[in-house]
Each structure stands twice: as C-alpha cells, then as structure tokens.
Amino acid sequence: MTYFIDRRPNAKHKSAVNRQRFLERYRKHIKRSVEDAVNRRSITDMERGEKISIPTKDISEPVFQHGPGGARNIVSPGNKEFVQGDRIRRPGGQGGGNGAGEGGASNQGEGNDEFAFTLTREEFLEFVFDGLELPHLQRKPLKSLEEVKMVRAGLSRDGVPARISITRSMREAYARRIAMRAPIKRALKEAIEALEEEERKDSVLRNPARITELKADIERLQKRIEAVPFIDTYDLRYHQLSAQPQPSSQAVMFCVMDVSGSMTQNHKDIAKRFFLLLYMFLEKHYEKVELVFVRHHTAAREVSEEEFFYSRETGGTIVSSALKLVNTIIKARYPPEKWNLYVAQASDGDNWDDDSNTCREMLVKQLMPQLQYYAYVEITPHDHQSLWHEYESVAGHFPERFAMRQIVEASDIYSVFRELFKRRLSQTN
Known part of the structure; x- marks a missing residue:
C-alpha cells in the first residue's frame, strides 16, 4: 500500500490544502472582489492582503435528504387554496420578507451574515495577476555564464545520497558478489565432491580424519560465502552533474x-x-x-x-x-x-x-x-x-x-x- 504524506507547513489550526481548494472553488467571487479592491486602493497599499466577503447563498452545498414518503396525490401546476380571481392579502410587517437565509433584516431577529475571510499578500497578488504574462517572450542566445542548467554527466563513486543511482549501484554490487564468491564456490564444490567420494568408500578404506577435515572446510567456506556483503560502499555509484549553459530569457x-x-x-x-x-x-x-x-x-x-x-x-x-x-x-x-x-x-x-x-x-x-x-x-x-x-x-x-x-x-x-x-x-x- 502506498501512503502520501503532505509535509507542507501549515499555520496553527489551518489547512493549506483545504484553503487552496476553497480559493479555487470560489475563484469567480474572489476575482471580482480583488478587482474592486485594486480599483479603489491608493498607491501606498497596493501590495497588502484583502478581506473578501462571499454571500452565504453562494457557498451553500447541495445535500441529500429524506422526502416525506408515503402515497401523495399532487396536481401541478395549481394549489388547494386559491382559484382564479382571488385577491391575495399583502404580507404584514415593514420589510419585504423575513430575511432568514438571505442575509437581510428580520422582525424575528434572525438572518445569516456573509462569509468573510482574508487573503494573504501572496494570494491577493496571485489573483491580481492570474492569466497574465509578458507577450512574445523568447529564448535569447547566452549573454554570460550566469544562467546554467545542471545536467547528468556520467557516474562517479563520490556523491550525495540524493543523487545515488540505484540501478547502477545494484549492478555493481551483483558483479562484486559474483566475483568474490566464485573462487569460494569452486572450492566449496570441490570439498563437497571430495567428502562425497570419501563417504562412498568402504568402512575399511574410509579415513575419518579426512572426513572431519572436509566437513570443517565446507562449513568454513559456507560462512565465507555468507559473509560477502549484499552491497558495499565500493558498489555505490552517483549521478554526476555538470553545468550546461542555457539560452537566457532575460x-x-x-x-x-x-x-x-x-x-x-x-x-x-x-x-x-x-x-x-x-x-x-x-x-x-x-x-x-x-x-x-x-x-x-x-x-x-x-x-x-x-x-x-x-x-x-x-x-x-x-x-x-x-x-x-x-x-x-x-x-x-x-x-x-x-x-x-x-x-x-x-x-x-x-x-x-x-x-x-x-x-x-x-x-x-x-x-x-x-x-x-x-x-x-x-x-x-x-x-x-x-x-x-x-x-x-x-x-x-x-x-x-x-x-x-x-x-x-x-x-x-x-x-x-x-x-x-x-x-x-x-x-x-
């Protein structure tokens, strides 16, 4: 199973990921507010952040809910209370509605405020200059050696862990293990064959001292094979980088x-x-x-x-x-x-x-x-x-x-x- 861990630093009690998702979702409202802010600001405060307000009706989310259920008889369009020619009484009160859910005033003292939050300086400038660029910017020939690009230039035995070549290092380790184990394996094979040959002899001709010696040699050779390290610092190879001059877009x-x-x-x-x-x-x-x-x-x-x-x-x-x-x-x-x-x-x-x-x-x-x-x-x-x-x-x-x-x-x-x-x-x- 693969785990992705976001290690970006967040401010206390804040989530950078959720904030970016929110800014992207309500980009149209934020850009409108940013444009208004740019137009009304003075020269001295163009770079500061901005407080943005979004109407609550624009941040509401659709939800699933249970219907009334049961059998219902509905005739649509139409209603059960009025017929053609009825006069509808004007609603009481001074306002044009109770204001609930619309952010307006209510004679019952209820309503919803606009959702307000503050854009940081970087976020504000990001919205201000979103979609802009220098027209017809081209790559020009090199003016000096100041602008370079680091490119791979072969392998070396010295380097930092970040530039290690896993494939080449494992290949070197495999070749070293083969080279180091080959003579030991040949000696082990000869010792095993000699032991088998000695054990096939009749009990009269068999040499117990020779058998003991061969078994000791086999055990020693097996330990030498196991002692060969899987990978050694000698095997490590690192990508070597060199500075390659690049065209400048200055x-x-x-x-x-x-x-x-x-x-x-x-x-x-x-x-x-x-x-x-x-x-x-x-x-x-x-x-x-x-x-x-x-x-x-x-x-x-x-x-x-x-x-x-x-x-x-x-x-x-x-x-x-x-x-x-x-x-x-x-x-x-x-x-x-x-x-x-x-x-x-x-x-x-x-x-x-x-x-x-x-x-x-x-x-x-x-x-x-x-x-x-x-x-x-x-x-x-x-x-x-x-x-x-x-x-x-x-x-x-x-x-x-x-x-x-x-x-x-x-x-x-x-x-x-x-x-x-x-x-x-x-x-x-």
Missing part, C-alpha cells in the same frame, strides 16, 4: 511616463498606479527582468525607481525625447539579440506640434524592429490628439506587438492592464 522593461505640465496630478496618479501594477507583476512572476525608468517633459531622463514615482519635476511636452533616450539605452546596454525588450508608455496624448510625426518615424524605423512588445496607455477623458492617431499608424504596421488603450478614470486601470498583458494562447516561448 528581458528589460522600459517604463516611460509623461510628467509634462498638461498631465494633471490625477493623470500622474493614474499613470503611477498603472506602472506600480506593472512593477509588482514583473517582480512576482519574472526573475530575469530589469526595469528602466524614464521620465520626460521637453527632455527625458533615466531615473531611479523612487524618483520615477515621487519626483515633482514638470515642463513642456516632447515625447520623442523619451523614445530617443530608450533607443540610446538599448544600443548601449541591451542588444536585441541577447535581450527581450519591452516598453510601457503612459501619457495624456498631448505633444509638441510636429513631434508626433517624429515619434511615428522613430517607432516604425528604429524601435519596433527591436522590441518584443510596446504598450501605450493614454490617460484622458477627451478626444484623442495627434499622438494617438500617429500611434494608430504604428499599430497598423505591427498589429501583434503594438497595443494601445485609453484610461479615463482610475477604475479603468486594472481592466486595461489585463488587456495589455493577457496570456496569448498562440504564443510560443
């Missing part, structure tokens, strides 16, 4: 944010929340992704994470300055043949007079041939301006790798983020 994400004067504080807050979601998503799901933060107005600068989210610098608007800086950084530090390159841009769409044409030319001729994916979000409740229309032309050239969405208010952030980074079924890594 990627870099350029976060480009417009901080010009036309971006109101509300626009900037929405952009920061979008990029914070992106930052958390990459941090949780990818180990080999680097982040480059770029802020721009009339000029663009590469900044630190803290300055990207909290600096108050502002000015006019020249979007092409950010694209030129991104292209310069790619040439200097991130060659496309070794890196997966991504850009996420947030702006209100306002731009200098003829700069939108420059942006289109740069994207089509320089940036997009190098990038895996470009995501542009325009934060504005108004009609689109020239930058959006020029970007539409870029999307026409690269329909699979250039995506653009509009955000009107904070409640749109999460849905737009999921649209931009949803898992593509046809994607191959």
